[in-house]
Amino acid sequence: MGRVISVEDSVVIAQSPQVLYGMVSDVTRMGEWSPENRGAVLASPHEGVRVGAVFDGANTRGRVSWTTRCTVTAADPGREFAFRVHAIGSPTRRLPARIATWRYTFEEHDGGTLVTEAWTDDRRWHDAAARAFDYLATGGSTIAAFQRGNILRTLRTLKAAAETDTGR
Template identity: 35%
Template sequence: MTVRAREWDVTESLEVRRPPAAVYTALADSRRMAEWSPEVWRVWSRGDRFVGFNRRALWVWFTVCRVVVADPGREYAFDVTSFGLPVARWGYRLTPTPRGTQVTEYWVDHRRHGWRRHLAELLGLLFTGTPAVRRAARNRAGMRQTLRRLAATCEAAD
């Protein structure tokens, strides 16, 4: 029997045929995440904080997010918590290319230490139905879909 090692971070990249400033403008409007993400169905935003309402099959959950990097044309990132427990950082790095922008989406799991880790892991399983060892693979697939949808939206804006 093969035991999978837990992955604590994931990155996926895709080139978008739009300049970094245009891609950043789309990403920095957190309410638009529902257009691209396969899990987010609504976002309530207020300043540098927002609540993401998510669903997958029968599971429905929300997360509280705080923007931690807002560097126009370069990077946009936010930390995710649930009931005050650290969950993850999600972000987007933008690199200019001759044809547009290389968009690298990244996820870093923050459920690593102490008693809060175990509670956050349990909530993650209950809310999403995804065991910790399968979380990175699920996020990777979702990131690919998100990036394809983001690219399609940005490129259609031409």
């Protein structure tokens, strides 16, 4: 059986699609709700978040920290925000590689918004190599299963933040 390369989950949040898009697309804030991400820095902050914008994300899992280089692939306010992770390492030394794509969609739903977060594994590794790496990187799980848990935590935290502080 091949490995799972895409997982997603959704939650309804009592907030407008535009407010939620604004929260999620502000990559500097992602650390407020993500269990691994600690925020990001846009390469050209004066240009804002748009398709083609590049940013570096700071991440931590346990005692391990790393930086990712990402490029925005979709920026449709109130509808969709997505980015591709294409390098990993430290702030000064990154290894270019196909890593993952993250996508968020926003749909009006019963007076709120259905927010869907999806992760796709962009690695083109042999399944056995990916399973071995995943086991070490996650402490015994697959990346897909691990990311499913991260997505659930992110969506729960985003919901709590959006419904209590109206997204700032």
